[in-house]
Amino acid sequence: MATAARRRLAAGDSERGANPVELAVLMPLILVLLFASIQVAAVFLARSTALNAAQSGVNAQRTYQARDGAGVESASRFLRAAGGWLVGWDKAGPTCVTTPTDVPTPTEVTCTVSGRSLSVVPGVDFAVRQTAHGTVERVTTP
Template identity: 80%
Template sequence: MRRAAFGRWRRAVLAARCRLVAGDRERGANPVELAVVMPLILVLLFASLQVSAVFLARSTALNAAQSGVNAQRLYNARGGAGKASATRFLSATGGWLLGWDRTGPTCVTTAVEVTCTVTGRSLSVVPGVDFAVEQTAHGTVERVTPP
């Protein structure tokens, strides 16, 4: 008796298993979906890396320009102190800003104000895509005022 019940149970399980496997019409759909979605995922990944590289290049250029302004605006600062300070900063920060050494930081000093501009290019994650970066900082020249 037990053997007959086991045989019926086994046949029912096998029949259900065959129906499930035979009715599975979406077999192999996951690799196709992945092949369709993967280029979009890669484009978003590289775009986010490129945006990060541009942001870091802009931050580096702005900090170098501010460093130049802070050095040049001091009371009785020698000529070229701002450019030297910005160049030291850019040399120490690594390669986030490219091409700055060709033009170099420019610092213009008037009687009242100092303006430093740093130009260059950001790193390119995508070949052939080039982003120009230019940041300017301003500051007032320190001077002695009569009491």
């Protein structure tokens, strides 16, 4: 087996060195695909984090006789505990709006969380904005 390999090397194989060249051509493409897939995963994690924070805010704000700001506090607490998947959320902060505002007991609450996803690829920045909606708990007469 070893003698056959020596004879083939001595004969001057025309395909010799082709594998490193192929790898050098394909490696940038492989790296781009790898980093692109990681960036897509980071965007989806940021969207999921923003949506869960918005839902947390809605759940806190929709409880019976919830105080003003309970939803924003809950969403902010969730985002601080969730880690850094959503970047820049604290600049605008989560918002929770109850509607209608002209009646003593509002009927609906909407919370919105926005920010940016982590950037794995330099210069690539994706805005993330998620909204959750719910009905405010209240006592009604039959």
